[in-house]
Amino acid sequence: MSTTSPSAPLPAPDHSPRLRDALLAADFTVDGLLDLLGAPAYAALARSETVPALRATGGDTPLDTLVRLFLLQRPVPSERARAVLPLTQCLADGWLVTGGGAGGRTDNGPHNGPRNGPDGGTGPGEDGAYVRATVDVRPYGGPDGEDWFIVSDLGCAVGGASGASGHGEGVVLGVGGASTTLAGLTVRTPVDKALDVGTGSGIQALHAARHATRVTATDLNPRALECARLTLALSGAPTAELREGSLFEPVDGETYDLIVSNPPFVISPGARLTYRDGGMGGDDLCRTLVQETGDRLAHGGYAHFLANWQHVEGEEWQDRLRSWVPRGCDAWIVQREVQDVTRYAELWLRDSGDHQADPQAYAALYDAWLDEFEARSTKAVGFGWISLRKSGAERPSVLVEEWPHPVEQPLGDTVRAHFERQDYLRAHDDAALLTAHFALAPEVVQEQVGLPGAEDPEHVVLRQNRGMRRATKVDTVAAGFAGVCDGSLSAGRILDAIAQLMGEDPVLLRDRTPQAIRLLVEEGFLVPVAAAGS
Incomplete structure (x- = not known):
């Protein structure tokens, strides 16, 4: 090429x-x-x-x-x-x-x-x-069948270990797996103002132009801004306001209803490649981006990022990420993959083509990466998604989880529903949950696990076939409860009926079950519905 x-x-x-x-x-x-x-x-x-x-x-x-x-x-x-x-x-x-x-x-x-x-x-x-x-001009299909075109530098249409080898500092990559992942995660509701931080070839700005009245795209690399301009123009999309600068510097003092960023998140010993290395030590660039989002996000607005983070000796990685969440924001952080420091260094040395260079130079660079990780007590690096919603809640919901399993993209509706469920659960204590009505979410199936021929299963699993495709183990009460939830009866009345069938005290059953209901709602197995006639 x-x-x-x-x-x-x-x-x-x-x-x-x-x-x-x-x-x-x-x-x-x-x-x-x-x-x-x-x-x-x-x-x-x-x-x-x-x-x-x-x-x-x-x-x-x-x-x-x-x-x-x-x-x-x-x-x-x-x-x-x-x-x-x-x-x-x-x-x-x-x-x-x-x-x-x-x-x-x-x-x-x-x-x-x-x-x-x-x-x-x-x-x-x-x-x-x-x-x-x-330039590379690559067809790209929009979510509603739009015929779009992504403009990037020659030989840089795809990022990752095979697509950007040996290119200089200021090149502009096209659409890779990270770009499409972020596009699929983003909540796509109509908004007034959207911001794409580190726009690159402009793919996120292109998606945002479908549902935002005004789109602003920033990048430290002026060449990237010009590629984004070409992408939008050649795709027949509305123009965006393009601003040069790092992170939020070009939009200081402004707020947005939607913020997205696929930043240069690679943790490396130095900023050799603009598209990849942020120039800050460790995972400071991703931390800074997330923390500063709180002041740039309008009430009710969403922000979505891809990020890398350090796994540091003596520190829980979940605690590290919780400390990044800005005040007044709910957060859902999903770790999709973890690599030890040797695999991580090799991945990005191959990405830049350094493995094809002089063996001694390659060894020196590899050594520098390991020195960097050792100095920061870093044993591994995690990769995943960070979604924020500016709720202003006194008790924000912050979920940090590991989920390396297959999911079904696009996940934007799943992300939006997750945050809406957090609002619902904050507003309903256990007593309120018992008076509420629920329905089993679509595409949920039940699996019974046990020895062949056994009269009763050892345990019951509820499994989603859409979105995050979660599975959760439940007891017989929770399984029976979920199985009859169709919105017609309140949770309390269903539990009373189950108590009668099982010969249990209904008061005790009402006392111990709301936590299980709360978990099923939080994970999307049960959906709150309005009572008939309300």
Whole structure:
């Protein structure tokens, strides 16, 4: 793949609507790519593996041309580009340049001339016979079927260990797994003002533009702001206000209804790469971002972050994260993965391509990472999600949990429902819970576990098949209670009936069961409903 220098000029967005129309006319979309490449080759592109897609785009259709040009970053004959794109404007605005580029890799199609080049071409034309892309333009499907396009630097369409190797400090990455995870976590309710901190290629701002009246996007890297501008323009989305600066500095004194950030969270010995390393020691950047959000979040607003955090000797990692939560905010923090310091260092050294450098230099860098962790008494690093909601509650709800199991994205509605349940539980003491009505949440199933042939199960498990896909072990009373919850009877009346069936004292059963009900509500197995006629 080609790569772009961080100092190379980016295209102008002046004629983005014409370019967008041309891309759509050629079916340069997620669905179009799946049809052309097939699922395996399309998935390989997400891993920065291009050979399968090269094999699938040997024809001379408009879509073949665009895939070769913008995704595989191969020069194509000018006349083929002219048949698909407004070529003169693309050259003038800087989306394309003439020539075969530094490696001389060209594409003349499988049957269109001498097969002298590695891809069947004749070599770069000195007379402008070939054109090549200056940026990666990648189709991206919006949540309601929108055809969007993400603009990033060449060779940087996908982050992670395989997608950003060896690139300079100021490059702009495209959409990777972290970006889509954050987009899926975000609560998508209509808001007035949304803020994307560290926008990168602009994917979070693009999502926010669907449901926010005004979107502000910030980044320390001015090149990232320009890529975000191109992403929004080429996707046909409303413009965002773009501001340069670190964290909340560009929006000092302002508040927002929604704040999202996929920050440079990597814990490393120094700030070598802007897209990855925040330049603060340890996990201070993530801590600062979360703590300062409290003053920037409007009442009732949500904030969502991806973050890394240290596991420090002699300290519970849950306590560390609880200390980050700003006053007046409820929080839901989920640790998805933990890596020991050696695996963590190796992951990010490979990400930057240092494993391909001189072995002695690699060993020195590896040693520096381990020195950093030893100095901070760090034994492992956790990765996960942090969601905040500005409730202003005197008794904020702060849930910190480990959940490495599969979930069903998007989770935005699940996140919103979690915080709404915290409001409900704060407002209802045990006596109020017994007068309330509940229904079993959709997609909940019951599993009975025990020895084959046994008369009674050893235990009963309730399992969700949506959202977080939680499972919880319950006793026979809680299982029976959940099984008959359909909203028609109050919790107290259901318990009285269960007491009669089991021959138990109804008063004692009422006393001991509200805690189990509270847990089932908190985890989303039971949903409060209004009583009939109320």
